[in-house]
Each structure stands twice: as structure tokens, then as C-alpha cells.
Amino acid sequence: MNRTKSATRRRRGRGSAPSRYEELLDTATRLFAQLGYERTTVRIIGSELGIESGSLYTHIQTKDQMLRDIVIRIANLFFERAEAAVTESGSAEDRLRALGRAHLGILDEQRDAVWVYYENWRKLEGSYYREIVSLRKRYEEIFAEVVQDGIESGEFKPVDAKWVVVVLLSSLNWVPQWYSPNGPLSASDIADSLLNVLLTGVRTTNDSSTASRTNSRRPKR
Amino acid sequence: MNRTKSATRRRRGRGSAPSRYEELLDTATRLFAQLGYERTTVRIIGSELGIESGSLYTHIQTKDQMLRDIVIRIANLFFERAEAAVTESGSAEDRLRALGRAHLGILDEQRDAVWVYYENWRKLEGSYYREIVSLRKRYEEIFAEVVQDGIESGEFKPVDAKWVVVVLLSSLNWVPQWYSPNGPLSASDIADSLLNVLLTGVRTTNDSSTASRTNSRRPKR
Amino acid sequence: MNRTKSATRRRRGRGSAPSRYEELLDTATRLFAQLGYERTTVRIIGSELGIESGSLYTHIQTKDQMLRDIVIRIANLFFERAEAAVTESGSAEDRLRALGRAHLGILDEQRDAVWVYYENWRKLEGSYYREIVSLRKRYEEIFAEVVQDGIESGEFKPVDAKWVVVVLLSSLNWVPQWYSPNGPLSASDIADSLLNVLLTGVRTTNDSSTASRTNSRRPKR
Amino acid sequence: MNRTKSATRRRRGRGSAPSRYEELLDTATRLFAQLGYERTTVRIIGSELGIESGSLYTHIQTKDQMLRDIVIRIANLFFERAEAAVTESGSAEDRLRALGRAHLGILDEQRDAVWVYYENWRKLEGSYYREIVSLRKRYEEIFAEVVQDGIESGEFKPVDAKWVVVVLLSSLNWVPQWYSPNGPLSASDIADSLLNVLLTGVRTTNDSSTASRTNSRRPKR
DNA sequence: ACCTTCGGGACGACCCGTTAAT
DNA sequence: ATTAACGGGTCGTCCCGAAGGT
Numbered sequence A, B, C, D: 001m002n003r004t005k006s007a008t009r010r011r012r013g014r015g016s017a018p019s020r021y022e023e024l025l026d027t028a029t030r031l032f033a034q035l036g037y038e039r040t041t042v043r044i045i046g047s048e049l050g051i052e053s054g055s056l057y058t059h060i061q062t063k064d065q066m067l068r069d070i071v072i073r074i075a076n077l078f079f080e081r082a083e084a085a086v087t088e089s090g091s092a093e094d095r096l097r098a099l100g101r102a103h104l105g106i107l108d109e110q111r112d113a114v115w116v117y118y119e120n121w122r123k124l125e126g127s128y129y130r131e132i133v134s135l136r137k138r139y140e141e142i143f144a145e146v147v148q149d150g151i152e153s154g155e156f157k158p159v160d161a162k163w164v165v166v167v168l169l170s171s172l173n174w175v176p177q178w179y180s181p182n183g184p185l186s187a188s189d190i191a192d193s194l195l196n197v198l199l200t201g202v203r204t205t206n207d208s209s210t211a212s213r214t215n216s217r218r219p220k221r
Numbered sequence E: 001a002c003c004t005t006c007g008g009g010a011c012g013a014c015c016c017g018t019t020a021a022t
Numbered sequence F: 001a002t003t004a005a006c007g008g009g010t011c012g013t014c015c016c017g018a019a020g021g022t
Helices: A004-013 A020-035 A042-049 A065-086 A092-110 A112-122 A126-152 A161-178 A185-200 A209-217 B002-011 B020-035 B043-047 B063-087 B092-109 B111-123 B126-152 B161-178 B187-200 B209-216 C002-012 C018-035 C042-049 C063-087 C091-109 C109-122 C128-154 C162-177 C187-200 C210-215 D002-012 D020-035 D042-049 D063-087 D091-109 D112-125 D124-152 D161-178 D188-201 D210-216
Strands: none
Touching: A004 D063, A020 A042, A020 A065, A042 B002, A065 A092, A065 A112, A092 A112, A092 A126, A092 A161, A092 A185, A092 A209, A112 A126, A112 A161, A112 D188, A126 A161, A161 A185, A161 B161, A185 B161, A185 B187, A185 C162, A209 C063, B002 C042, B020 B043, B020 B111, B043 D210, B063 B092, B063 B111, B063 B126, B092 B111, B092 B126, B092 B161, B092 B187, B111 B161, B126 D161, B161 B187, B161 C042, C018 C042, C018 C063, C018 C109, C063 C109, C063 C128, C091 C128, C091 C162, C091 C187, C091 C210, C109 C128, C109 C162, C162 C187, C162 D161, C162 D188, C187 D161, D020 D042, D020 D063, D020 D112, D063 D091, D063 D112, D091 D112, D091 D124, D091 D161, D091 D188, D112 D124, D112 D161, D124 D161, D161 D188
């Protein structure tokens, strides 16, 4: 309980008492992350909060409304932080790094909620699902534009922006799968390390013809 | 159903009729992938096969034993194919490309099973879970060794092999999230495109000092 | 709500403000009539009144005490009005018509409460149930006495008073099942129309022997 | 259990084994009649049948589907029997008596189901509700036509057919409220007694002017 | 060998009438 | 009058087993 409250407080800033619903949502988030949405019963959520499962329904409408709330909040947060990150002027590389740090910063702050988001967003129904799909698409476009900018300005090689975005977002999105918050690496460290690899590449010789060689043997879409 | 049966036959080769259990497993795999494990009831599986749910239990022990079977088979398959891929001699790059193609080739062949694997391996209990963890670890090591080889032979830059593996495996593992089998891209295409980005990098100038710069400014969480 | 309040005022007369309890009871009555007792939750009643369900319990003891109150009031009202109707002197027919008008007049004034009464009186427990049974019995006796009077005075045919009462009370009791207050018929109209049928009969020829004929042929079952 | 089975057998005739569903429906009917639909839980139904509540759902879809089934069957039965009753030729009176006997005959055969029908038909949803409304309307029309025939042939007085039907159907519909199957009266007895009252009337003098007198003295609401 | 029928028994989400603290 | 909760209920669904039919 202490943990829950302090987490809420941290997120919502000092002084403002977190509403009971926010506390429930925090607990639910943690449990959904630990056990999975389906395996987390309302009884478990209740007992974690020290109340009966029925009492939950003083504050929530349905279990899946909680999931929706968690998912939509995070999807919006990703989008907003990304927008904020690219408004800062700077080189394409700087902005890409800002995007990476913003992305993993959210993971750092809201680990459980992010995990719940990744695992469950496809389960949302109808309009909620479509809203998420749309947000995810616009999120990708923010990345793609930065890469495109870099290519056009000559800062980046004339690669296919799409594949760069795929590699970058894959790397970022996969982090929750292996990242342990107690490890020595901060979110920024990871973002920079991943970007270093992506930006620098691996091959010693700058044989840029290789790309076209391998790519050329398929007519492409 | 035709699709299911022929898929089974293809996989088992030699025209041998698939056992009833294999048919059940194929159907279950498809449903677990479509609906999720928890939302797939034994009644749904049965009705998809044209039998009652109770009749399933002539062939299986429990529902989660089916899941175990699917997951473990795929985990082993990934490992075996990777091992096979690196025994072929060749440059580090060639072997890395072979690993990528092998990885995505499995996705191509067994899309549903692979998805089920990704989504559910963490749910396995005790020794099964540990078996998977171990297989995944050894799988990563195969990748790491190739990268390390490349670095030592001078074929690759003296980067941190770990991060290269992270980026590569992330990119590969994330493919199921966006890959549509009806699209114009084959598994090999994708593997090569991803590797091109990784090997070549993005930045025009090879300012390798950037890495240390950005990494050094760590205040930490 | 306006409707409810004015209805209450009308019923209690003398301009005295209806107590809060009366307001609750009016709202509950309306909801019990619309949704049925079981389907009307205390939360619905509260929200209709603009308060929380818990706040209801400042005014009431239990939900079923409200039901009791509604039912008993109506049962008493039926009885009292019937008693008042027969004290007026007049022919048996006049008194029967007065009874009919009184009965349907209550329906007109307190449609919802009457409906609640009909639908739920059997659910009352123990002494409350017995009280209602007794009131209903005495109510019937008032009707039976008037019919008996009419027979003995020669105003009515020498029929079995019991069956006359059954037909009359059935007709009156069934009115709520089809009566719409917005229709063109007043309670008095209906009472008179029903009594006209009952008093006059349907058959053209006054073959009073028919009654015994049909009744006599039956040992049956 | 014995009671249930024999009741089923009686209705379905000898030899044909009643399906399990029919048995459940019989038990549910009895309980719905005794306790009311809302107060009859699936657990009670199960325990009455000697099985767990969950096992009920091998045979039924939902609790309210059982209610629907009971109600619709009875509504149809009323309609079919009425249609059969009027196809027999005879005087209007004969046909009216046949209708009355048919109506109460159903009550006699299926007391509980009829009661459940009366108490719950309004709770059916959407199309089911509309189906019942329609059946009830056509049922009334059968009665109205017979009365109209009687009037036109001169067998009945030139009264308003509508009110005759109201009185007759009210009397018949109200019977379940007071009828005890163990009493000395058969369904046919009751039907005939009610019809005697209705056909013969109560008033000694056949003063047919009364109707207009009483009706005219009210201007209407 | 394969399937059906019938069932067990636990548990799912959710809702009930009601109370205590404020 | 509110807010939060209780505690036991609701219907419905789950996975699984056993008996028996072919």
C-alpha cells in the first residue's frame, strides 16, 4: 500500500491527494503486469488493496475499463513525449536520441503500465482499439520524419528510412523484455547505446554498395 | 481445416498421416494465436474440430500441456535452426545473415506457433520455464559469438558485441508484431533489410567518438 | 420529480409538506411499478432522487419495508373506500356501482402503487402477509353482502352470489393490466361499463334454466 | 424428481422419453411459479434436480432463455387451443363456452407454467415481447369475433362486444389468482359458472336503458 | 480408438442490500 | 448526505473426468 501511494504521489506531483481510483489503477497495473490481465482476478486486486472484490466496484465500472484506462494513458503519453522531444531544435541525430530517451524514460517511470500496454493493447475493443492503432501510427511517423530529415540534410546515409525506423523502434520496444530496473543501466544509457549501434553500424568497411547488392535481388514492393 | 492438415503434413514430411494429437495441436495453435491462450476455451477448440470438448481429453492431458508442447517445440526449433545456420562456414556477416534468415524462416513456416511462443512462454511453470529460459540464453549466445568473431577478425568495428546482439534480436523478435504474411516481403527480404541497416549504420560521418561522449554523461536515475 | 411531489401533496392534502420519507416512497413506488421490485435496486432509487444509495438508509430501514408500506397502504385504502362506498344508502345496484367506482378511483389516483400492490403482496412475510390476506377477504365480503342484499330484496336474480362477486372483482382487478391513463376512458366510465355487462347479461332469451343445465352435467376429473 | 418425471411423461404421452431439457424446464417451471423468477436461483434449480448449478448449463443457454421458453409455449398453447375451440360449429354461446373451457383447461393441465406466463411475460425482451403481445391480441380477437357473431345473429343482446370480452377474459385470467387445484371445482365447472353469470346477467328487470343512463352522466376526464 | 453425454466443482466478473465513519 | 466498504450473493463459464456407445 505504501508503495502504491508513493508511486502515485510521485507521478501526480506533491500535495494533490491521489484519488482512490488512481490507487486502484496503480495496483491493478502492477498486478496486470505481474500476472497478466486474464490471470489477475478482481479478487486478487481487491485483496492486494485490502478490500473485498465487490468493493472495487464502488470505484470502477468493469475490469476491462481499467485495462482501457491504463493502455490509453500510456499510448497518449508515448505520443505526447515524442512530440515534445522533436520540437526541440537540433540535428537529426540529436532529435533521434531525444526520441529514444523519451521512449525509454516512460518505461523507466511507468514500467508496469508500459508492459501492460504492450501486452494488451490488441485486446481493446472497437473504437478504443482504433484509437490506439492511430496513435501508434502517428508515433511511428514522428520517428520516420526525423530520419527522413536526416537523410535529406545529408546527415544520414541515403538509406530506406522505413527500415531504420523499424530497427530503432524494435530495439526500443523490445527493451521491456529484458530490462531490469535494478540493473546499472539507466534509460538514457540504453537509449544511447542502442542509437550508437544504429547510427554507427557494425561493418568495418564502409562498403555502402552492399546494401544495394543484397537489396537489389528483390524487386521490392 | 485443409490448411491445418496440409501444414501438418508438410511439417512432418514423408506423407505419414498426422496423428490425431498433431491435428488437435495445430488447431489449438491457431486458436491460441488468434484469441490468446486464456480466451481459447476447450469448447472452442473442440467445436473447431467438430467434436465435444470432453472428447479432447482422449488425446490430451490438460489444456496447458498443449501450450507447453507448442512453446517448447518452437523454442527448440529456433535453437536447432540457429545452430545449423552457424555451422556453415563463411564470414561473420554471412553467418549473421544466415541466422537472421533462419529466425524469420521459422516465423514464415509457423507463424501462429511462433506468436503463441512469444506471448506465452513466460507462463510455463517451473522446470518448463527454466528450460525455455536456458534455450533462449543459448540462442543469444550463438548470435553473440558470431558478432564477437566478426569483431576479433576485424570484419566488424570494435563495438560492444552485446548491444549489437540486442539490436539484432530485438529487430528480429519484433517482426511478428508488424509482419503480414500476405505482404510482398519474404522472410529473407526482411532479414536482409534489417541486417543492412545494422551492418551499415545510419550516420554519414563515422564519428566513433560520439558513442563515448553520449555514454559518459550519466547522472543515473 | 415535480410530478411526484405534487402527487404526494395531493394525496396528503392540507398543504403540509410531504416528509422526505414520503418522497422516497413515491419514487420507489414509481420504480417498483416500472421495473419490478426485484429489479429496482436501492442504487437506482437513490440516483432517481439525486442521492447515494447509502443515504437512503437515513430515512428507511430496509428496502422491503418500503414495499410493505406501499402494499399495506393500498390494501387499507381499498378497504376503507369500499366501506365508505356502501354506507351510502341506495339500491344494491347503486351500491355495487359505488364500489366499482371507488375501486377504480384508487387505480386512477395511485396507478403505480396499485400495480405494485397487485404484483407483490404475496411476497410479504408472516404477519404482514396475513394482514393483507385478511383485508382482501373482508374486501370481498363487502361485495358479497351487497350482492346478497340485492338477491334477497328481489332486485337481483337468485344467482349464486359468489360467482357474481368473482366476475365483478376479476373484472375490476384486471383493469390495471390493460388500462392506460392517457386513454379516453375515466375510471367511472370503466366501472359503469363493466357493471352494465354484469347486470344486464349477454343472452337475449331469459332462459334462466341454462345455468342449472350446464352446471349439473359434471362429475369430472 | 419423481414428481418431475411423471409430470413430464404425462404431458408428452407414453413411451417417448422426455429429453433432459424438458425435465429441467418442468422443474424450473415449478420453481418459478413457487418462488418467482427472480428469487429462483440457478443453484436452487440445480439442487432440485440433484445436480450442480454449473451442470445446468450443459442443457440450457441462460436462465432467462428458460423463462422465454416457458412463456412462449404457453402463449402459443392458449392461442392454438382457442383456435381449435372455435372451429367447432355451434351457437355463439357454445363457442364461448368452449373457449372458456379451453382456457381453463390449460390452467388445469399446466398450472405452474400458466402462472409463470402471467407473472413474467412482460419481462421478455424485444422481439420475444412483441411476439407475445401479438399472440395476446389475436387471442382476444378470437373472443371478440364470437361475441360479435352472437350479437349479429340476435343470439346476444346488442351490447358493446368489447366490454363483454373484457369481462369474460378478466374473469378467466383472474382464475389463477384464487383457484386451488385440490378444490371441488373442475376447470369446466368454473368456466360454465363464469359464463352463466356473464350470459344471464344479474339484474331482475331487463331495463336495457340503464346502460345509456349511467354512461351519459359523466362528461369524461 | 474415438466420441458423446452428463456432470463436478471451482471460480469468473459483477451486483446486492446494508452499515460505519465522517 | 457522502464515501467507502462489507460480505454474501448472482448468473454464467471454466477445465476436466467418467460412463458408455459404436
